[in-house]
Amino acid sequence: MNERDSETIAGMLESLGYETFEETVSTAPGSPRRPWRGADVIVINTCSVRENADNRFFGLLGSIKHEKEARPETIVAVCGCMMQQQHIVDRVKEKYGWVDIVFGTNNIHEFPRLLENMRRERIKRYNVLPDAETIIEDLPVKRQHDHKAFVNIMFGCDNFCTYCIVPYTRGRERSRAPSAIRNEIIGLCAAGTKEITLLGQNVNSYRGMTDGASSLKDAQTGVDFADLITLLDDIEGLERIRFMTSHPKDFSDKLIRVFSESCHLCPAVHLPIQSGSSRVLGLMNRGYTKDAYLSLVSKLRDVRPGIAVTTDLIVGFPGETADDFAETMDVIERVRFDSAFTFIYSPRRGTPAAEYEDQVPEDVKHERFNRMVERLNEITFEKNREHIGRVEKILVEGMSKTDHALYSGRTPEGKLVNFTAVGASAADGLTGRIVDVLLTDAGTFSFIG
Numbered sequence: 101m102n103e104r105d106s107e108t109i110a111g112m113l114e115s116l117g118y119e120t121f122e123e124t125v126s127t128a129p130g131s132p133r134r135p136w137r138g139a140d141v142i143v144i145n146t147c148s149v150r151e152n153a154d155n156r157f158f159g160l161l162g163s164i165k166h167e168k169e170a171r172p173e174t175i176v177a178v179c180g181c182m183m184q185q186q187h188i189v190d191r192v193k194e195k196y197g198w199v200d201i202v203f204g205t206n207n208i209h210e211f212p213r214l215l216e217n218m219r220r221e222r223i224k225r226y227n228v229l230p231d232a233e234t235i236i237e238d239l240p241v242k243r244q245h246d247h248k249a250f251v252n253i254m255f256g257c258d259n260f261c262t263y264c265i266v267p268y269t270r271g272r273e274r275s276r277a278p279s280a281i282r283n284e285i286i287g288l289c290a291a292g293t294k295e296i297t298l299l300g301q302n303v304n305s306y307r308g309m310t311d312g313a314s315s316l317k318d319a320q321t322g323v324d325f326a327d328l329i330t331l332l333d334d335i336e337g338l339e340r341i342r343f344m345t346s347h348p349k350d351f352s353d354k355l356i357r358v359f360s361e362s363c364h365l366c367p368a369v370h371l372p373i374q375s376g377s378s379r380v381l382g383l384m385n386r387g388y389t390k391d392a393y394l395s396l397v398s399k400l401r402d403v404r405p406g407i408a409v410t411t412d413l414i415v416g417f418p419g420e421t422a423d424d425f426a427e428t429m430d431v432i433e434r435v436r437f438d439s440a441f442t443f444i445y446s447p448r449r450g451t452p453a454a455e456y457e458d459q460v461p462e463d464v465k466h467e468r469f470n471r472m473v474e475r476l477n478e479i480t481f482e483k484n485r486e487h488i489g490r491v492e493k494i495l496v497e498g499m500s501k502t503d504h505a506l507y508s509g510r511t512p513e514g515k516l517v518n519f520t521a522v523g524a525s526a527a528d529g530l531t532g533r534i535v536d537v538l539l540t541d542a543g544t545f546s547f548i549g
């Protein structure tokens with residue numbers, strides 16, 4: 101979501117005539133990279149899901165200070181989730197008063213105006229909207245990738261998991277109109293996009309108003325997430341549909357059916373479990389149990405054998421006992437995730453869990469975390485090895501970042517493959533095409549083909 105917001109910010113800057121600034125000044129060996137040196141505008145888009153990001157933000161501001169002192173005309177803007185928290189804006193005001201513009205996640209569209217005011221009249225503004233009711237369509241976008249794209253379908257979150265800051269920083273759930281989503285994707289595909297990832301904090305609670313409907317009551321009978329996928333399935337040129345993130349508590353049987361019916365929905369589902377302990381899931385306010393999660397995974401595997409199941413896991417939620425953690429390890433053995441994003445619980449100010457008394461000591465969290473990641477990686481490796489010898493359809497994304505002689509792309513399950521093209525070269529322009537690749541070797545994080 102944060103990356104997608106950055107694409108909009110970059111798009112707005114480009115439409116004002118700005119260009120991406122490449123580092124032109126070489127820095128002395130050992131000194132930190134300062135890619136912003138000499139830029140006219142510096143924008144920092146922040147995330148506040150974990151404390152680590154907060155700390156890095158303030159560290160980064162500290163290093164930008166020198167640039168601002170040396171070139172006071174440089175405009176510094178900070179935005180994103182962190183700015184949706186009053187205590188952060190207060191700290192920026194107090195300690196980093198040289199920041200020129202502050203805006204939040206709910207008023208990104210105001211950035212061009214704030215920037216022009218600053219540029220022309222040197223008017224500093226700290227403008228943040230606590231929540232938003234409407235969705236502003238048609239903001240310019242500078243996409244990161246040529247052949248795959250993120251498409252927002254909804255904003256905000258109403259779930260209030262007790263550890264999570266997102267409902268406070270992104271506001272209440274609101275869904276885009278199905279026609280707006282469809283039109284955006286038609287435009288993308290006409291320009292060569294092959295794969296889209298539908299984005300929302302909880303795509304399963306998508307509820308789109310059909311054109312002409314005017315009230316929430318109408319919207320209740322409108323388009324749900326399963327309908328939306330069906331509505332997008334026939335768009336010309338669209339080869340792959342993915343989505344993230346879906347919440348296990350709202351995963352309907354109708355949506356499960358779409359996995360067997362849709363022509364373009366990829367055999368991959370990101371289904372954050374967070375913990376394997378039903379007791380901890382209750383404390384997290386997740387709204388499902390370990391058994392319900394396991395049964396959902398098995399239903400998905402029934403309708404779409406071979407579907408890749410990935411997840412998010414939090415270790416060290418307040419009150420997590422050795423037995424609770426053993427339940428998480430048990431789920432890992434039973435599901436055998438294709439991969440997982442793993443997090444050490446990080447208390448977020450303003451969320452209920454941050455106030456719980458029984459916080460887990462740091463050393464215990466780290467020990468559990470390391471044990472869990474080690475086992476997850478072993479399983480990923482074992483599962484990946486099973487694919488060796490298969491021919492897979494790869495959407496080619498370009499040349500590999502680490503080895504420019506290799507192409508790089510992903511399987512329908514979302515696995516990364518670096519491969520040589522027999523008898524082909526970069527000049528053959530495989531990028532953006534879907535090609536058959538024989539998988540010859542597999543590691544934990546990627547394949548060779």
Ligand code: SAH
Pocket residue numbers: 149150263264265266300301302345346347372374412413414443444445446447448
């Ligand atoms: N809406 C998505 C998650 C968005 S946040 C969902 O519900 O699945 C992405 C991930 O960050 C979460 O799934 C969770 O695993 C992790 N996360 C969120 N808050 C956290 C916290 N306070 N500490 C550690 N991890 C956290």
Ligand code: SF4
Pocket residue numbers: 257258259260261264265266267301302347
């Ligand atoms: Fe956070 Fe839960 Fe909403 Fe995901 S569903 S964004 S974890 S509150």
